[in-house]
Amino acid sequence: MWQSPTSTQPSVAGIPRYAVFGSPIAHSLSPLIHRRFAEQCGIALAYTAIEVAAGRLEAALSEFFVAGGSGANITLPHKLEAVSACVALTPRARRAGVVNTLKRADHGWFGDNTDGSGLVADISERLRLDLRGRRVLMLGAGGAAQGVAPALLDAGIEALTIANRTPERADHLSDWLGEPARVHTLYWQDLKDAGAFDLILNATSAGHGAQPMALPFGIVAPRTLAYDLSYGAAAVGFLSWAKAAHCAQAQDGLGMLVEQAADSFALWHGLRPPTDPVYAELRAAAQA
Ligand SMILES: NC(=O)c1ccc[n+]([C@@H]2O[C@H](COP(=O)([O-])OP(=O)(O)OC[C@H]3O[C@@H](n4cnc5c(N)ncnc54)[C@H](OP(=O)(O)O)[C@@H]3O)[C@@H](O)[C@H]2O)c1
Structure with missing residues (x-):
């Protein structure tokens, strides 16, 4: 249920699952960025893109939680709605009042904002x-x-x-x-x-x-x-x-996209990946 048709990477049993939720989401660069970070850091993970209509985020996130999801990114138009899907927030997410990163906690999602x-x-x-x-x-x-x-x-x-x-x-x-x-x-x-x-x-x-x-x-x-x-x-x-x-x-905002992703990655994995290689790859692709 939580793996959308727009998924860019298959989930594999036993591998931690991450996803970005938004609408439209098909062209999101987040799956590629997190895949590159994971390769650089030698971490196995699956990261998919999930299309969710406005008003459906909380239901989609609880399905993802029940299915064992380890973390998520939230993008347009859901960053405000994501706050009410969290059981706790970091101080910077509380101050911003909007959330773009979720980490699995014991009883629900822990929310952060890395934008x-x-x-x-x-x-x-x-x-x-x-x-x-x-x-x-x-x-x-x-x-x-x-x-x-x-x-x-x-x-x-x-x-x-x-x-x-x-x-x-x-x-x-x-x-x-x-x-x-x-x-x-x-x-x-x-x-x-x-x-x-x-x-x-x-x-x-x-x-x-x-x-x-x-x-x-x-x-x-x-x-x-x-x-x-x-x-x-x-x-x-x-x-x-x-x-x-x-x-x-x-x-x-390509650099911001990569940097906010690195901060999300650090929250999930306790390790901030180098950002220059992914940035260079995306910049080259954008100019091709
Ligand atoms: N690089 C990154 O990592 C990153 C991260 C987050 C967001 N972004 C980008 O930031 C942009 C905004 O995202 P968001 O989440 O803030 O969207 P949002 O919550 O939907 O807000 C959209 C904003 O744009 C304004 N707007 C829309 N059309 C306009 C127009 N024709 N003229 C003037 N203002 C207009 C809206 O004004 P009203 O209030 O009048 O509707 C509102 O202030 C998106 O393009 C998104 O891709 C990039």
């Missing part, structure tokens, strides 16, 4: 941008934005401005973060008067749809890093805008 640590690792270690003292603009206030915002604040940014298509969601996220001195919201139409930011994060899913985002060039300075949490075709529109706006650097 924030993954983003911060990619920006500060791979891209070598010291986040301390930076003015950050975050576009979007959905599950990904909520997951990464606490980690950005913990990394020492000076200010976080959140702009969302639906302004009430930005206000809700700002209230949730509870740091009025550093976190502000802005109406999208007021971005043109907001001045320049050191880091502009696209945490929207706009790139998956046909409706492009309208962004002014005035939010960019010559030092600005533009970073799209999306990758592949979904990142093309924002990265093209960033190049046209002369951002110092424009980066997609």
Whole structure:
């Protein structure tokens, strides 16, 4: 029941089972990433991709638990719903209010969030941008934005401005973060008067749809890093805008994807795998 038709690796009796739950999930890179990490670390595991419709996550996770699942990743659109499927949360997952990693515990799932640590690792270690003292603009206030915002604040940014298509969601996220001195919201139409930011994060899913985002060039300075949490075709529109706006650097979320996966792997196996080989493989495939 828990092994979907989109599974990318067969399960084998006696081997710990992991899976990513989401919708759509068929093109998820997580099975490949975890397979590579497992090979590097000499760990036997099976990792599959499981398609689950909105509202069905809790049932799917309890089936997976009963079937002996050892751990799971949770992706769009289930990160909020996953919280109620957990018997306990790590402090960072509690602070984020959304979950992307589950680990089997005695009586149910233990929830964590590695999106924030993954983003911060990619920006500060791979891209070598010291986040301390930076003015950050975050576009979007959905599950990904909520997951990464606490980690950005913990990394020492000076200010976080959140702009969302639906302004009430930005206000809700700002209230949730509870740091009025550093976190502000802005109406999208007021971005043109907001001045320049050191880091502009696209945490929207706009790139998956046909409706492009309208962004002014005035939010960019010559030092600005533009970073799209999306990758592949979904990142093309924002990265093209960033190049046209002369951002110092424009980066997609492939590195974050690999880093958050490594943090999930570490939670499950007690060992953080090297990320550069998998990142290089995925980057080469994306450019082929
Ligand atoms: N690299 C990684 O490891 C990683 C990890 C997590 C997520 N992501 C990516 O991050 C993106 C967001 O994921 P999510 O989980 O936060 O999704 P989500 O919870 O569905 O939130 C979507 C967000 O995008 C906004 N949005 C959608 N279409 C828009 C448009 N045309 N113009 C402006 N804003 C628009 C929504 O605004 P409203 O509130 O107005 O609807 C909302 O803020 C996805 O592309 C996902 O693949 C990447």
